[in-house]
Amino acid sequence: MNTIRFTTTLGSGDSVIPIPPGLTAPMGRVEITIVPQQTEEEIIREQQRMLDELGRYADELGISGLPSDLAENHDHYIHGTPKRGSGQ
DSSP, X not given: OOXXXXXXXXXXXXXXXXXXTTOOOOSSOOOOOOOOOOOHHHHHHHHHHHHHHHHHHHHHHTOOOOOXXXXXXXXXXXXXXXXXXXXX
8 A cells, every 4th residue: 555645734622634635545444643843943953963963974984175165066066067156
């Protein structure tokens, strides 16, 4: 069976999960996983954690001397496209 993913909004007293119009769900037993939406602050905190982890991996692997504009111009360094922004 294929996985069906959708986003819906629950009210404070809802006891039924509304399925978006036009989406049909199979009859019978289904598994539902509820994932609360992250706040912007939580998303930023998670992104910072991942960047810190990548930095630690780079240190462990001895990776250094990367260009200061790597994030902005990664396509230039990977694919040879023209540089963008202030790193031109």
